[in-house]
Amino acid sequence: MAKEKVTLTLDAETLAALRRLVGPRSLSAAVEAAVAERVARLQHLAAVDEWLAELDRANGPVPPETLEWAARLVEEWDEKRSGKTAG
Numbered sequence: 899m900a901k902e903k904v905t906l907t908l909d910a911e912t913l914a915a916l917r918r919l920v921g922p923r924s925l926s927a928a929v930e931a932a933v934a935e936r937v938a939r940l941q942h943l944a945a946v947d948e949w950l951a952e953l954d955r956a957n958g959p960v961p962p963e964t965l966e967w968a969a970r971l972v973e974e975w976d977e978k979r980s981g982k983t984a985g
Contacts, residue, residue, distance in 0.1 A: 906929065
């Protein structure tokens, strides 16, 4: 894969934490891995958005009560995942 040089500006605290974590390993490799993960996530979200748009075109809009139900499920899942309690 071809490499291209870029200049990045990072928050000083974030950069210091990253340097502590990667130690003597390549800072560039750590940043590249993080960016690659973020790009993959954004691509996944874009694919999900397109799939949802397809469903909307094929079946019509999702009823508001269904969206509210789904939002509650996601919120509950996120609370459990992060160790928060509902309230």
